[in-house]
Structures are given as structure tokens and as C-alpha cells.
Amino acid sequence: MTDTRPIGVFDSGLGGLTVVKEIQRLMPAEKVVYLGDTARCPYGGRSDETIAKFGLQDAQFLLDMDIKLLIVACNTVSSVALDYLEHTIKSVPVIGVVLPGARAAVLRTADRKVGVIGTAATIRTNSYKNAMHCVDPGVKVYGKACPLFVPLVEEGLIDSDITRLVAQHYLYDMIDIGVDCLILGCTHYPLLMEVIQGTVGTRMQLLDSALWTAKEAQDILTALNALAPKESDGHALSRFLISDLTPHFESLAESFLGRPLPSVEKLALEELVK
Ligand code: DGL
Numbered sequence: 001m002t003d004t005r006p007i008g009v010f011d012s013g014l015g016g017l018t019v020v021k022e023i024q025r026l027m028p029a030e031k032v033v034y035l036g037d038t039a040r041c042p043y044g045g046r047s048d049e050t051i052a053k054f055g056l057q058d059a060q061f062l063l064d065m066d067i068k069l070l071i072v073a074c075n076t077v078s079s080v081a082l083d084y085l086e087h088t089i090k091s092v093p094v095i096g097v098v099l100p101g102a103r104a105a106v107l108r109t110a111d112r113k114v115g116v117i118g119t120a121a122t123i124r125t126n127s128y129k130n131a132m133h134c135v136d137p138g139v140k141v142y143g144k145a146c147p148l149f150v151p152l153v154e155e156g157l158i159d160s161d162i163t164r165l166v167a168q169h170y171l172y173d174m175i176d177i178g179v180d181c182l183i184l185g186c187t188h189y190p191l192l193m194e195v196i197q198g199t200v201g202t203r204m205q206l207l208d209s210a211l212w213t214a215k216e217a218q219d220i221l222t223a224l225n226a227l228a229p230k231e232s233d234g235h236a237l238s239r240f241l242i243s244d245l246t247p248h249f250e251s252l253a254e255s256f257l258g259r260p261l262p263s264v265e266k267l268a269l270e271e272l273v274k
Pocket of ligand 1 (some may be wrong): 012013015016019020041042043044045073074075076077122150185186187188203
């Protein structure tokens with residue numbers, strides 16, 4: 001059996017396109033509907049209540065598009081509100097980015113010392129720590145909020161001295177502690193991979209959840225016999241919707257997706273806030 005309905009993916013902005021990139025690499029036949037709430041990004045410094053409310057609005061918008069699986073490709077929403085979304089949404093499976101990344105980290109850490117960096121909300125919830133402890137309660141987990149990384153990426157300050165200084169400021173603790181695996185627990189951080197690796201040294205493995213999340217989506221669709229027909233062209237059929245055409249959206253989207261966005265549809269914020 002096959003299922004031609006799209007996979008719904010949302011993020012507070014464009015960073016969730018890293019998950020779309022991995023889905024398209026692993027499952028090229030799958031059609032994706034991507035929602036990036038660029039009008040209200042960033043979510044990471046907001047209250048739990050607001051993050052949960054925005055997350056449910058984003059999810060509801062995609063559910064109305066007849067999706068077969070919902071991927072919460074935002075670490076902040078996955079950390080604060082995944083349980084709430086799973087509890088509220090019964091029509092399709094819901095997955096976030098935290099659990100797949102946490103599982104991968106437990107498998108990779110030789111010294112059983114893992115660092116997690118993310119937005120203030122992601123670190124406040126201890127979501128990665130809790131997820132890792134479900135797999136291995138003995139792993140030591142150290143979290144650090146890095147709130148300046150998102151605006152630096154949004155400004156295109158990727159390979160710059162100011163970003164290197166900020167990285168040193170945030171990450172020297174991780175070197176002192178001696179973590180051997182560092183989870184990039186925010187959609188924007190993979191773009192800073194080189195700066196981060198240059199700061200912490202090559203002994204520390206960096207881990208980005210996007211690939212593991214796409215793998216989990218593939219496992220779920222396979223188990224449900226709900227993969228798209230092999231002959232379909234997922235790239236051509238996918239849709240990308242954003243709630244604001246922000247200044248650098250085209251170049252940012254290209255950095256996250258690894259290629260230019262084929263076409264983008266602007267939706268009015270009122271379509272989310274119903
Ligand atoms: N998408 C968010 C995350 O992965 C980063 C941007 C934001 O703060 O909304 O945590």
C-alpha cells in the first residue's frame with residue numbers, strides 16, 4: 001500500500017528546511033508541505049504558553065492540508081509542547097526533533113558526557129536530557145542556552161569574527177567539562193557547524209537532529225505502509241509556505257535547504273491565528 005498525501009513539516013522559521021533536505025534525500029518520492037512561521041520567529045525566547053499556542057496553530061494549519069505525518073521541525077516547540085501536540089492531535093502521527101537527536105547522541109558518546117546547546121526555552125525544559133535519560137540514565141548531560149546564535153545566523157553573520165567570539169563565550173564551558181558529543185539543539189545551529197567545530201576542536205562530535213528525524217519519519221511511514229509511490233516526484237510536488245517574506249529569506253532558505261527554494265507561497269498570519 002502507498003499513501004500520496006504529503007508529510008507536514010513546520011518550524012518557527014526557515015531552519016526546519018534542514019529536516020526537509022534530509023527527507024528529500026532519504027525519500028525523494030515524498031511530497032512535503034513546509035510551514036515556516038517567519039512572521040513570529042523567533043519562538044525561542046517566548047513563554048511556554050505562547051510557544052504551545054503557536055505550535056498548535058502551525059500544526060492545525062498543516063492538518064487542514066490533509067497530511068499523513070506531522071513533523072515538528074523546531075527544537076523549541078518540540079521541547080516545550082510535543083507532549084501537548086501528541087495529546088491533542090489524534091488523526092496523524094506526530095514526531096519532533098528532540099528524541100531522534102537524543103537517541104543518536106546516546107549511541108555516539110564514548111565518555112557518556114553530552115552537551116546540548118539550544119534556545120533558552122529548549123534548555124529550560126531539559127528536553128534532551130530527559131529524552132537521553134529514558135535511553136541511558138547514566139549519561140551526563142550539560143545544557144547551555146545560546147540565544148545570540150539565531151540572530152547572528154538570521155543576519156548572515158556565519159563566517160565572522162563576532163560569531164567566533166560569541167561561540168567562544170558560549171562553548172568554552174563544554175570544553176572544560178569534557179563533553180565528547182555536542183547536540184546542535186536548534187534548527188539554526190547547523191549553519192554554524194564550522195565555527196562551532198573550530199571553537200570546540202575536532203575531538204568533540206557535533207550532532208544535528210535533522211538526519212535522525214528524517215530517518216524516524218521513514219521508519220514510521222514504512223511501518224504504516226504509508227510511503228509515497230516510488231515513481232512520484234516529491235520535489236516537484238512539495239510546497240513551501242511562510243508567514244512573512246523576511247529580508248534575507250531567500251538566501252537563508254537556500255543555506256538551510258542546500259539549494260534555492262523552488263517557489264514560496266506567502267500566507268497571511270490570520271490563516272494561522274484562526
Ligand atoms: N526553530 C527554533 C529552534 O529550533 C530556532 C528559532 C526560534 O527561536 O524560533 O529552536
